[in-house]
Amino acid sequence: MGQILLFIIAAVIIGVGFVLLVSRRAREEVAGICEVALGQTAKKNANKDKITALLRERGKLSNSEIREALGVSRRSATRYLDELEAEGKVEQVGNIGRSVVYRLK
Numbered sequence: 001m002g003q004i005l006l007f008i009i010a011a012v013i014i015g016v017g018f019v020l021l022v023s024r025r026a027r028e029e030v031a032g033i034c035e036v037a038l039g040q041t042a043k044k045n046a047n048k049d050k051i052t053a054l055l056r057e058r059g060k061l062s063n064s065e066i067r068e069a070l071g072v073s074r075r076s077a078t079r080y081l082d083e084l085e086a087e088g089k090v091e092q093v094g095n096i097g098r099s100v101v102y103r104l105k
Contacts, residue, residue: 051081059103061103063077
């Protein structure tokens, strides 16, 4: 009877230790994901600030000029400009193609 009790106690201790280890790893993984997301948000905001500074300096810019200045993809530049438009900071002049430029509101 004593051996069975010791076996049960050992199993419970091992089980609790395993649960604690797994939950610690899960917390560390979540913390890592949050850290990456915060880093991406900070980089995005820095790029949007650069765009507004460039627009203040030059008056108007095309998507390709912004891509070149920031070293980002076409889609990233478009996403930044769309967000700046939604925030009411910039406006698009022109409708389509190479004639489209952006300026501060």
